[in-house]
Amino acid sequence: MATKILFIFNSVMLGFGLAMDAFSVSLANGFMHPQMKRRRRHEISFVYAAFQFAMPVIGWFFVHNAAELFEGFRPFIPWIALILLSFIGGKMFIEGIREKKCTENHSCDECTNTECINHKGNDSRVLSNKILILQGIATSIDALSVGFTISSYRTPKVLVCALIIGAVTHVICYIGLKLGIRFGTKLAGGAKIIGGLVLIGIGLEIFFG
Numbered sequence: 001m002a003t004k005i006l007f008i009f010n011s012v013m014l015g016f017g018l019a020m021d022a023f024s025v026s027l028a029n030g031f032m033h034p035q036m037k038r039r040r041r042h043e044i045s046f047v048y049a050a051f052q053f054a055m056p057v058i059g060w061f062f063v064h065n066a067a068e069l070f071e072g073f074r075p076f077i078p079w080i081a082l083i084l085l086s087f088i089g090g091k092m093f094i095e096g097i098r099e100k101k102c103t104e105n106h107s108c109d110e111c112t113n114t115e116c117i118n119h120k121g122n123d124s125r126v127l128s129n130k131i132l133i134l135q136g137i138a139t140s141i142d143a144l145s146v147g148f149t150i151s152s153y154r155t156p157k158v159l160v161c162a163l164i165i166g167a168v169t170h171v172i173c174y175i176g177l178k179l180g181i182r183f184g185t186k187l188a189g190g191a192k193i194i195g196g197l198v199l200i201g202i203g204l205e206i207f208f209g
Contacts, residue, residue, distance in 0.1 A: 007157070011161045011164035014056075014164075014165055015165040015167070018052055018056075018140070019048075019052060019165075019169040019172040020172075021139040021140075022136075022172070023176040024176070024202050025135050026045070026172075026173040026175075026180060027177075028089075028092075028199055030178065030181040031180045031181075032127075033127060036127075036177065042174065044127070044132060044177060046170060047132050047133065047136045048135075048140070049169040049173070050166065051137060052165050052166050053162045055144050056150060056161065056162050056165060058144060059148070060146075060151060061147070078207040079207070080137075082203040082204065084138035085199045088134055088196075089197065091196070093196030138203070143165075
């Protein structure tokens with residue numbers, strides 16, 4: 001019984017640790033899309049949770065079947081996270097500056113639909129599924145290394161551990177989105193700029209951390 005409790009506790013703690021980057025990105029997404037619907041918040045949280053579930057399992061598989069290949073790939077993990085988050089964050093930062101100019105000029109005639117969605121009050125397509133998947137990869141790729149931590153687990157135990165990690169991630173990311181929406185409403189026009197800088201900062205933290 002004590003062993004099972006310790007296993008669950010360790011899995012939950014792993015989930016908290018691994019979910020911090022996704023939580024920060026969720027905050028940024030909430031900043032930028034204060035009108036986000038409840039269903040969309042659950043969809044976004046589920047995507048992050050799915051990646052956090054999959055990465056430890058993939059890492060565990062490589063440890064047992066292709067350890068040398070995984071070791072060769074491992075040094076590139078921070079680079080991949082930095083490139084993806086810097087690309088997404090830089091794009092958001094630039095769009096935020098354009099959107100702020102658009103709002104200050106009280107005209108959206110020269111802006112694209114995407115840049116003016118927040119100004120017009122409709123955020124349904126701002127965070128595309130493509131960007132969401134890139135965020136999911138960038139914030140979960142370091143979880144591949146968890147494969148070494150759980151390398152002694154048998155397959156059923158690995159899956160249970162990964163499910164707990166995914167569940168914890170879903171809850172944490174949903175909370176992050178709610179908090180981001182709350183403060184993003186107050187930040188108004190500068191939210192996308194702040195969100196972009198946050199994503200770039202997370203990429204740098206993963207790279208140098």
